[in-house]
Amino acid sequence: MADFYDSAYAPMPIVGEFQDLWRYRSLLTLLVVNSLKTRYKRSFFGLAWTLFNPLIQMAVLAIAFSSIFRGALIRYPVYVLAGLICWNFFVQATTHSMNTLVWGSGLLKRIYMPRTIFVFVAVGNGLINLCLAMVPLLLIMLAMGHPLYAAWWFVPVAVFLLALFASGVALLVSILAVFFGDTVDIYQALVQALFFITPVMYPKDILPQRYAWFLELNPVHRLLELFRSPIYLGRLPDDAAILTAAAWAFGAFLLGWWAFTRKVDELAYRI
Amino acid sequence: MNSPTGSSPRQDPVIRLEDVSVVYRIPKERIISFKEYAIRWLKGQIAFDEFKALDGVSLDIQPGEVFGIIGPNGAGKSTLLKVLARVLRPSGGRVRVRGRVAPLLELGAGFDMELTGRENVFINGAILGQRREDIASRFDGLVDFAGLRSFIDMPLRTYSTGMVARLGFSVATDILPEVLVVDEVLSVGDAAFQKKAAARVAQFRDAGATIVLVAHDLDAVCRMCHRAAWLSGGRVKAVGPAKEVVHEYQRTVA
Numbered sequence: 001m002a003d004f005y006d007s008a009y010a011p012m013p014i015v016g017e018f019q020d021l022w023r024y025r026s027l028l029t030l031l032v033v034n035s036l037k038t039r040y041k042r043s044f045f046g047l048a049w050t051l052f053n054p055l056i057q058m059a060v061l062a063i064a065f066s067s068i069f070r071g072a073l074i075r076y077p078v079y080v081l082a083g084l085i086c087w088n089f090f091v092q093a094t095t096h097s098m099n100t101l102v103w104g105s106g107l108l109k110r111i112y113m114p115r116t117i118f119v120f121v122a123v124g125n126g127l128i129n130l131c132l133a134m135v136p137l138l139l140i141m142l143a144m145g146h147p148l149y150a151a152w153w154f155v156p157v158a159v160f161l162l163a164l165f166a167s168g169v170a171l172l173v174s175i176l177a178v179f180f181g182d183t184v185d186i187y188q189a190l191v192q193a194l195f196f197i198t199p200v201m202y203p204k205d206i207l208p209q210r211y212a213w214f215l216e217l218n219p220v221h222r223l224l225e226l227f228r229s230p231i232y233l234g235r236l237p238d239d240a241a242i243l244t245a246a247a248w249a250f251g252a253f254l255l256g257w258w259a260f261t262r263k264v265d266e267l268a269y270r271i
Numbered sequence: 272m273n274s275p276t277g278s279s280p281r282q283d284p285v286i287r288l289e290d291v292s293v294v295y296r297i298p299k300e301r302i303i304s305f306k307e308y309a310i311r312w313l314k315g316q317i318a319f320d321e322f323k324a325l326d327g328v329s330l331d332i333q334p335g336e337v338f339g340i341i342g343p344n345g346a347g348k349s350t351l352l353k354v355l356a357r358v359l360r361p362s363g364g365r366v367r368v369r370g371r372v373a374p375l376l377e378l379g380a381g382f383d384m385e386l387t388g389r390e391n392v393f394i395n396g397a398i399l400g401q402r403r404e405d406i407a408s409r410f411d412g413l414v415d416f417a418g419l420r421s422f423i424d425m426p427l428r429t430y431s432t433g434m435v436a437r438l439g440f441s442v443a444t445d446i447l448p449e450v451l452v453v454d455e456v457l458s459v460g461d462a463a464f465q466k467k468a469a470a471r472v473a474q475f476r477d478a479g480a481t482i483v484l485v486a487h488d489l490d491a492v493c494r495m496c497h498r499a500a501w502l503s504g505g506r507v508k509a510v511g512p513a514k515e516v517v518h519e520y521q522r523t524v525a
Binding site for chain 1: 295296297305308353354356357358359360361364365366367368369370371372374381383385386390393394397398399400402403426449454
């Protein structure tokens with residue numbers, strides 16, 4: 001019976017949260033759609049901003065760095081735009097989820113709903129932006145004569161793994177943000193630093209050899225390459241690289257899920 | 272199988288609380304930085320205050336009952352409602368609720384001011400666990416009840432407070448829930464709407480819904496409720512016919 005609640009038989013949050021997220025999937029869709037609507041509601045160009053934003057960022061970086069990386073990277077705008085699409089998705093999904101959880105706190109105190117829903121609203125919103133950002137990417141590729149490789153089939157897999165990883169990080173930082181007020185600031189500083197030590201806008205070979213180990217360990221770099229290689233180079237990363245990236249994605253998701261659901265019952269009075 | 276059977280004639284209680292306790296575990300001082308937390312954690316100095324918001328509460332609430340909860344501030348009234356609504360998991364004891372629990376949300380909770388009334392109706396309905404098709408089929412009646420037909424496609428930020436409250440009340444009470452949980456929100460809106468709201472609560476009662484309400488207005492409790500419970504310090508001081516419990520409570524306050 002769907003409408004029978006017995007606290008003695010309520011499943012552990014780590015399982016129950018999954019079931020409830022599925023039961024509330026129409027709410028999830030609705031909240032994702034609405035988060036897209038509200039974001040640009042008052043602006044003249046509306047949703048088109050999702051297309052302009054990465055283009056503007058890309059243009060600035062291309063003007064600034066094209067000449068420096070000309071030797072290393074042909075058609076630099078394609079390289080940097082593909083990288084930025086991934087990076088922006090990761091940052092937006094994780095920071096946005098901290099904010100939506102706070103937005104939802106008024107509701108969480110009064111009515112039951114799966115508490116992870118706010119994290120997945122942020123990730124879903126990011127995924128739609130990512131898909132929209134593929135349009136300017138394709139346009140730039142066509143304009144610059146960059147070939148459309150067969151390896152593109154792998155892009156959805158890469159996006160899935162990236163989304164899984166981002167969800168894990170988002171769950172972790174969101175629950176931390178509830179309990180520790182300075183999480184938001186620390187996270188922003190960390191992300192800022194990570195941007196410069198991740199080869200988003202520069203070729204990875206320019207990092208000194210003695211930091212190569214760090215690149216190996218950097219999960220964002222791993223997942224980003226999974227996305228960018230098929231588009232930019234036309235080939236998949238080797239199997240080991242794919243497996244490592246997948247391990248990061250699943251590992252982060254499980255860790256985030258575990259941490260979030262472990263504390264989920266305290267949310268209603270700690271938010 | 273899972274369709275609500277609102278007026279089931281069985282006399283099992285709709286809500287049964289057995290020895291329910293809720294403990295809030297809150298750090299003694301509000302530690303909000305990692306550094307502090309880490310230092311204290313290493314020293315083993317993180318002390319938690321265990322605050323018992325509910326302590327061994329047992330209650331049975333019958334189908335169709337209007338049940339009032341009274342008591343001073345901090346007695347655990349709202350916590351009790353949260354336990355019923357599944358927002359809080361009891362730390363001890365057992366809670367059983369048959370049927371859908373719908374809270375009457377406070378002003379604007381769950382509303383997005385940038386979106387139109389129409390869009391907000393659908394979000395709020397989904398938050399209350401209703402299906403999209405159900406909301407769509409009842410949409411017109413709901414808007415008419417709120418009296419907002421000509422404003423429904425305008426952003427909510429252009430509404431007055433009372434209009435927002437009316438919309439919220441209409442959504443929350445549009446589909447008959449088995450259990451309606453009311454936390455002092457019957458005092459919103461103008462006199463005409465209050466009358467409408469009271470009428471709808473009565474309509475729910477007549478249709479067999481169970482209503483649990485928290486109120487500071489003791490007269491209203493006497494008037495509307497069959498039975499009441501008096502909470503104090505997380506414990507039940509008295510349960511019984513609403514008038515008797517209210518009188519007993521008034522004697523200690525006076």
